[in-house]
Structure formats: C-alpha cells, structure tokens
Amino acid sequence: MKQQKYFIFISALLVVLLLSGCAKSSNPKENTSPSTTGETQTNTPDTSKPAAGKTITIAYSQGAGQTMDPHDAGDLTSASYAFALYDQLVTSGTEEKDGKTLGRTDQIVPSLAESWKVSDDLKTYTFVLRDGVKFQSGEPVNADAVVYSFERVQTKGEGGSLYTLANLKSVTKIDDKTVEFKLGSPNHLFLKYLATFSFSIVDPSVAKKNPEDYLTQHSAGSGAFTLEKWDPATEAVFVANKNYWKGAPKVDKIIVKFVAEASNRELFLEKGDVDVALDIPAKDVESLSKKDNLTISSESSNRIVYLGMNAKFKPFDQLKVRQAINYVIDQQKLIKDVVYGQASPLKSSISSKSPAFTSEGYEYSYDLNKAKALLKEAGYEKGFTFDLTVNSSTQDYEDIAVLLKAELEKIGVTLNINKVAPAQYRELINKKAAAAYLGKYTSLVNDPSYHYGFLLDSKGASNYTGYSSKVVDDLLAKANVEPDEAKRTELYKQVQKQVTADSPWAYLYESNLIAGLNKDVKGYIFYPDEIIRFSSLYK
Numbered sequence: 001m002k003q004q005k006y007f008i009f010i011s012a013l014l015v016v017l018l019l020s021g022c023a024k025s026s027n028p029k030e031n032t033s034p035s036t037t038g039e040t041q042t043n044t045p046d047t048s049k050p051a052a053g054k055t056i057t058i059a060y061s062q063g064a065g066q067t068m069d070p071h072d073a074g075d076l077t078s079a080s081y082a083f084a085l086y087d088q089l090v091t092s093g094t095e096e097k098d099g100k101t102l103g104r105t106d107q108i109v110p111s112l113a114e115s116w117k118v119s120d121d122l123k124t125y126t127f128v129l130r131d132g133v134k135f136q137s138g139e140p141v142n143a144d145a146v147v148y149s150f151e152r153v154q155t156k157g158e159g160g161s162l163y164t165l166a167n168l169k170s171v172t173k174i175d176d177k178t179v180e181f182k183l184g185s186p187n188h189l190f191l192k193y194l195a196t197f198s199f200s201i202v203d204p205s206v207a208k209k210n211p212e213d214y215l216t217q218h219s220a221g222s223g224a225f226t227l228e229k230w231d232p233a234t235e236a237v238f239v240a241n242k243n244y245w246k247g248a249p250k251v252d253k254i255i256v257k258f259v260a261e262a263s264n265r266e267l268f269l270e271k272g273d274v275d276v277a278l279d280i281p282a283k284d285v286e287s288l289s290k291k292d293n294l295t296i297s298s299e300s301s302n303r304i305v306y307l308g309m310n311a312k313f314k315p316f317d318q319l320k321v322r323q324a325i326n327y328v329i330d331q332q333k334l335i336k337d338v339v340y341g342q343a344s345p346l347k348s349s350i351s352s353k354s355p356a357f358t359s360e361g362y363e364y365s366y367d368l369n370k371a372k373a374l375l376k377e378a379g380y381e382k383g384f385t386f387d388l389t390v391n392s393s394t395q396d397y398e399d400i401a402v403l404l405k406a407e408l409e410k411i412g413v414t415l416n417i418n419k420v421a422p423a424q425y426r427e428l429i430n431k432k433a434a435a436a437y438l439g440k441y442t443s444l445v446n447d448p449s450y451h452y453g454f455l456l457d458s459k460g461a462s463n464y465t466g467y468s469s470k471v472v473d474d475l476l477a478k479a480n481v482e483p484d485e486a487k488r489t490e491l492y493k494q495v496q497k498q499v500t501a502d503s504p505w506a507y508l509y510e511s512n513l514i515a516g517l518n519k520d521v522k523g524y525i526f527y528p529d530e531i532i533r534f535s536s537l538y539k
Contacts, residue, residue, distance in 0.1 A: 054251040056521065056537045059259040059268055061279035064236050068227060069215040070200035071152060071159035076531055077256070079197045084238055084254065084534045086200035086221035089113040089127055089146070090191055094525060101536075103527030105446050106355065108191040112141055112201055112222070122186035122483055129177045133245045135203035135222045143173040148204040159198040161461075165453070166193045186481055188488065192445045197531070224249045224535035234258055238534065250523070250538030269294065269516050275539065276524070277516045281395070282342040288516055295519050298342050298512045299526045302351035303442040305343075305396070307388070307404070307506040308465040313435035315386075320378040322503040326364040327371035328407045329506050338399045339511060346507040349456060349499040353510075353528065356448050356489040361497035364507070371411050383412025389434040390417055391425040397438045400508065429464040437464065440511070444529045448492040449480050456499055467504040 066075050070082035093107035110116075113127040133141040150171040153159035167184040174180055183190060193199065206220035219227045224246065225238035236256045240249040257274065259265045265277040266284060270291060280288065280296065289296045309316040309325065316322055331345045344352070347359035375381060388404070390397040398419060405415040420428065428434045441462075443451040454460045457476055458468040472495055479491035499505075517524060523536040 054539060055253040055255060056251050056276065056534075056539065057255040057257060057274045058276040058532075059257050059265040059274040059278065061260065061262065061265065062258075064230070064232050064234055064256055064258040066232065067216050068219055068230065069156070069213075070197050070202070070221075071149075071156040072216070073197055074158045079529075080256075080532045080534065081227075081236065081238075082197035082200055083223070083531060084225040085219040085223040085227060086197070086202070087112050087133075087141075087223055088195055088197070088199055088201065090116075090195050092195050092527060092529075101525050103525050103529075103533075105192065105195070105444075105528050108195055111195075112146075123183045125181040125183075125190065126174070127179050127181070129179070130245075131177070133222060134243070135205070135220065136226055136241060136243075137203050137206055137220070139203055139205045141201060141222050142176045143179045144176075145201055145204055146179045147171050147173050148207075149200070149202045152202060152207065153198065162193060162196065162198045166190055186483055188480075188483065188485075189445055189447055189449055192447065192450075196444065196529075225254060228253075244535075246535075249535050254534045254537065266516065269518065272518060275518050275521045280514045280516045282339040282512070282514060285340065285342055285514060293519055294516055296514065296516050297524065297526070298514045300344055300353070300510065301442065301513045301526075301530070302353040302446050302528050303440060303511050303513065303530070304346055304349075304351050305400075305438070305440050305508040305511055306346065306349075307400075307508060308434075308437050308439050309504060309506070310432060310435050310465045311504065312432070312466050313386075315378065315380055315384050316435060318378045319503060320374040321380060321384075322506075323364075324371040324374040324378070324411070325408075326503055326506045327367045327374065328404070328411060328413075329364070329508065330366040330403075330407065331507070331509055333366075334400060334403060335509050337403060338396055339509065342512040342514060343509040346509050348496045348507070349505060350448055350451050350496065351443075351446075351510050354443065354446055354448060354451065356492035356496075358493045358496050360493065361500040362507070368407075368410055375411060375413075381412075383414065385414040385416065386435055387416045387418040389425065389428055389437040390419045391422055391438070392419045393422050394440075396511075400438055432464055432466045434464070438508075439464070442528075442530050444531075446528045448495065449476070452476055452492075452495060453480075456495075456504070465504045467499075467502070469498060469502060471498050472502075 060077055063077060065077040065081055067073055067078050068081055070086050073079050073082050089112050090108050091111040093104045093109045094101050095104050112130055112133060114130040116125055116127045118125055135141060154163050167187055169184050170182045172180045203220035207215060217230060224241055224244045226241055228237040228239045230236040238254040240252050242248040259268060262281050268274040269277040285296050285298055288294055309322050311317045335341060335343045347362045348357060350357055388401055390401050401417045408415045429437055441455060454462040456463060456467050456472060458473050475491050475495045479488050482488040482491060513530060520539045523538050525533060525536050
C-alpha cells in the first residue's frame with residue numbers, strides 16, 4: 001500500500017464507527033483465534049434471513065470512494081467497499097465487551113480458508129479452502145482463484161506494496177482446495193496482512209475477460225453485497241447478496257452518500273434522511289447525545305495526533321529545541337479545548353491500544369520554565385520563528401495550531417500557521433519539505449512492526465520528519481523476525497523509549513472515533529482499522 005493514502009492526518013481518510021446496540025452480527029460466530037503453528041476451524045456460518053426492504057443510508061464526509069478494486073484501494077471509503085464486495089482467506093475477529101460487539105484486528109479467524117498450518121520454520125503457510133463457496137458469478141472460490149488474486153495484486157500500487165511488505169516469495173496451488181504460501185523470512189504479521197482488504201480474493205472468470213481497469217467500477221467477488229451503481233462524486237449503492245455463504249445480510253441495500261459539511265450530515269441524521277453520519281465533530285457530541293432519536297458513538301482508538309519536527313531544518317536539528325517544544329504541550333488543555341474531551345493523552349509514539357505499548361521514558365509535562373531553559377542551552381534564548389504546516393480540511397489542526405501559537409509566544413517562539421489545501425499538504429510532507437507539521441495516524445494493522453515500519457524506520461514510506469536512528473532501525477529489524485512474542489514486546493519497548501528520547505515528535509493526544517446513528521439502526525461494530533463492515537448492519 002502506498003501508506004501515504006493511509007496516513008490518517010490527510011483528509012481522505014474517514015472516522016469510523018462502533019457498535020450501537022447489543023444485537024448479534026450477521027457474520028458467523030467464529031471460535032477462538034488460531035495458534036501460529038496449528039490448525040484452526042470455524043463454526044457453521046449463520047444463515048439468518050434478511051429483513052425485506054430494509055435500507056441503510058450512510059453519510060460520508062470525504063467523498064464516495066476512489067475505486068471498487070480491492071487490490072488498488074487506498075482510502076477507507078474504498079476499503080469499506082472492498083470488504084462489502086469481497087472476502088479474504090482470513091478475517092478479523094470480534095469480542096463482546098460491556099454489551100457491545102467490538103472488532104479485534106489483532107485476532108485472526110477463518111474466512112474463505114477454513115484452516116491452515118504453519119511450518120516449523122514459520123516460513124510456509126498452507127491453507128485449506130472452505131467447500132461450497134461461490135463467487136457472485138456462480139463460479140467456485142478455489143485454489144486457482146487464490147493464486148490468480150495474489151498474482152494480480154503484485155501489479156497494483158496499493159496491494160503490491162503490502163505484498164512486498166509481507167515478504168511473499170510464492171503462492172502455489174497444491175490442489176483445488178489447498179494453497180501454499182512461502183515467505184522469505186518469518187513474519188509474525190502475515191496472517192494479519194492476509195485479513196486486510198488488499199488481499200481480497202477476486203473471481204478470475206470475470207477479471208480475466210475484461211479490461212485491466214474493469215474492477216475499478218465493477219465487482220468480481222464472493223462478498224455479502226453486489227454493486228448496483230456508483231458515482232464517485234455523490235453516492236454508491238450496494239445490494240445484498242442473498243446467496244452469501246455466511247448468510248444473507250439483514251438489510252437489502254446499503255447507500256453511501258457524500259455529504260461534505262458536518263452541519264448537513266447532522267441535520268440529515270436528525271431528520272432521518274440518513275441512518276448514520278460519519279465524522280461527527282467532537283464539539284457536537286454532548287448536544288447530539290441528548291436527542292431522543294439518536295445515539296452518538298465515541299470510542300477510544302489507536303489513532304494518534306502529533307506534531308512532527310524535521311531535524312534537517314534549523315533549529316529542529318537540535319534535540320534540546322525539540323524537547324523544549326514538548327514541554328510547551330498542554331495535553332489536557334488540547335483535549336478539553338480542541339476535542340471537547342473526546343480523546344486521551346498520548347504518552348508514546350504508538351497508541352496505548354497497541355500491543356507492547358509503554359509510557360516508560362516519557363517525562364514531559366507542561367513546563368514553560370523548563371522549555372525556556374532548554375532553548376537557552378540550545379542557543380535560542382531569544383527564541384526563533386518557524387512555520388507549522390496545517391491541513392486546511394481538518395478543523396482540529398487549526399485549533400491545535402492556534403493554541404500552540406499562544407503557548408510558544410510565552411517562551412519567545414513565533415509560530416506561523418501555514419494552512420494549505422490537502423493536495424499541497426500531501427506534497428509538502430511527502431517530500432519532507434515541511435519543517436514542522438501536524439499529523440494523525442491510525443495503524444490499519446494494530447502492531448508496532450507495521451506502525452514503525454511506515455512512520456519511524458529510517459526507510460519508512462511515511463517517515464515525514466526524516467527521522468533516522470540506527471538504534472531504532474536495528475531494534476525493529478530484530479523484532480520483525482523474532483517469533484517469541486514476549487521478546488518482541490521487549491524490543492518494541494526499547495524502540496518506544498529511544499524514539500521518545502530522540503523527540504522527533506511532540507505527542508498531543510489519542511483521538512476518539514465519533515459517529516452518529518439513528519436508534520433503530522443496529523449492528524455497528526467498531527474496528528481499530530477504522531473501516532466499516534457493512535455486513536453487520538440492520539434495523
């Protein structure tokens with residue numbers, strides 16, 4: 001994947017939802033997550049019938065998606081479409097907690113593959129496909145389709161990047177029901193990668209007989225929905241696949257509408273014109289929660305918000321300057337005044353929801369005297385001036401920048417807010433041309449290896465501060481091939497402490513994911529990857 005598109009601080013990405021209500025998902029109930037070396041099987045899929053004539057309409061904030069091709073999808077709207085139209089060999093699990101069903105992207109359960117085995121050297125995975133599963137065309141989902149899909153994904157910009165990251169060396173048909181995957185080296189994230197939309201299984205009988213770009217606007221999957229129509233500028237419409245092998249969805253139709261203005265999304269939600277509204281502003285959570293006909297969902301997530309500082313630009317080449325900026329951050333004030341309490345403090349370079357999280361080494365607090373002393377030691381007793389690049393499409397960014405500007409003035413530092421359009425923002429950070437910027441990030445695979453591999457490894461595709469540490473690179477390289485989870489965790493803790501000590505970022509907060517829904521809508525499941533699974537929705 002071109003991780004730039006996944007980088008959450010660019011406006012193409014969407015806030016997702018969590019569950020409202022306690023009803024069961026229309027997905028099958030799976031058993032516990034598999035061991036890494038054994039065989040796993042799933043329970044019998046739920047075959048409950050859909051309610052006739054039911055439609056769920058969802059108001060999206062950032063557009064109606066960029067593509068229907070799961071191998072080339074790079075935004076979260078398109079990712080939702082991929083999960084609706086296609087299946088993968090394995091999928092993310094769920095858990096019941098406090099009366100809610102929550103997605104667990106860290107737990108992998110069977111899907112098209114009913115079982116798998118892993119070799120002793122952890123480099124060969126053998127999958128056995130489920131009997132009787134068919135594509136929407138009526139063709140069987142077999143080993144040939146799996147091999148074709150992985151050959152196809154290699155040629156795509158998005159899925160091709162993940163294929164390389166997974167270190168896949170070969171995908172081979174053993175027989176009609178059995179496929180063998182060989183890796184160049186052990187990869188503890190391989191099963192989690194397989195559960196992503198990028199590795200969806202495509203129907204070769206459809207894809208091969210049409211032009212290469214056919215799947216951009218059409219589908220060829222085995223998923224819970226088929227595509228009825230799509231206008232990228234306005235809406236997409238999906239119809240339930242009543243022959244879906246996991247059981248037909250409980251609604252007949254899903255309509256996705258693009259509604260750019262938050263006020264309009266809220267108005268449509270209150271009037272009942274839409275059933276779900278995404279990207280509800282934090283400032284409106286309290287007032288909307290008082291509406292009798294609405295439920296406002298706000299769930300803590302692994303999304304982080306931070307201030308990046310590029311050491312190739314003066315004065316951020318000096319550690320003490322970067323440390324001084326950290327001492328100017330009043331996280332509680334930001335959480336109160338910017339996101340109205342819909343966030344929690346960020347104490348590391350990964351979210352507290354991430355495996356191996358530790359706040360060890362984080363010693364910063366709001367301390368202007370300490371900040372002034374550090375600037376003096378760095379030779380900037382009289383302060384300095386710098387530009388903070390801010391994405392104009394994100395109101396939170398501007399609010400954060402205004403607060404930081406006021407605090408920095410107290411230590412003699414002048415912050416100029418460089419508010420730019422999304423396209424220019426992406427260009428600046430991609431080229432590492434911003435001395436400082438505000439950014440958001442959510443790991444689609446909730447694991448430090450994925451997170452750091454993109455963000456803070458010296459060769460990371462989304463390392464927009466240009467941070468480079470041989471210590472961190474060596475620790476990550478060692479952790480990425482360490483099969484023992486406990487040892488891997490200790491290595492990732494060392495990474496976190498080193499990054500915090502080097503301070504390429506000033507930590508701000510971990511933001512909640514907020515959505516509004518009418519109270520008659522059930523089955524919303526919050527997943528840490530922020531992608532909506534349409535198949536569980538009903539009313």
